[in-house]
Amino acid sequence: MGEKCLCEPNEILIFSCAGSSNVGQIANQAAIKLAQGGVGRYFCLAGIGGHVSGMIESTKAGKRLIVIDGCPVACGKKTLEHAGFHAHEYVQVTDLGVEKNHDLDVNPSWAEKVTSHLISRISELRSV
Numbered sequence: 001m002g003e004k005c006l007c008e009p010n011e012i013l014i015f016s017c018a019g020s021s022n023v024g025q026i027a028n029q030a031a032i033k034l035a036q037g038g039v040g041r042y043f044c045l046a047g048i049g050g051h052v053s054g055m056i057e058s059t060k061a062g063k064r065l066i067v068i069d070g071c072p073v074a075c076g077k078k079t080l081e082h083a084g085f086h087a088h089e090y091v092q093v094t095d096l097g098v099e100k101n102h103d104l105d106v107n108p109s110w111a112e113k114v115t116s117h118l119i120s121r122i123s124e125l126r127s128v
Contacts, residue, residue: 013066021102026098026110034115
């Protein structure tokens with residue numbers, strides 16, 4: 001059986017870091033909130049990194065790619081770029097004032113802050 005993804009492309013695809021730090025977990029929570037709020041579809045960054053053909057093809061069909069990274073290491077952004085994609089909107093949680101640590105018990109208000117920031121940026125992109 002070949003690699004196949006049953007994901008349907010959406011106008012906006014959301015990719016996030018889910019790293020082993022507070023900011024990675026905040027990025028992941030923000031992506032989930034955006035998807036649950038109907039902003040776009042939360043998409044599999046690991047599938048892109050693994051070069052899963054169906055996910056690569058579905059990503060090609062996306063009109064806007066959003067990447068949320070936790071920190072300047074920029075794993076999410078680099079993974080997409082390695083596969084030949086460019087983020088239309090990009091944010092690093094640490095750029096919004098959160099200091100990176102390895103405490104995985106995060107304050108949900110930070111995920112809300114990242115979510116609000118991106119909703120504002122996406123609204124601006126749509127009006128252009």
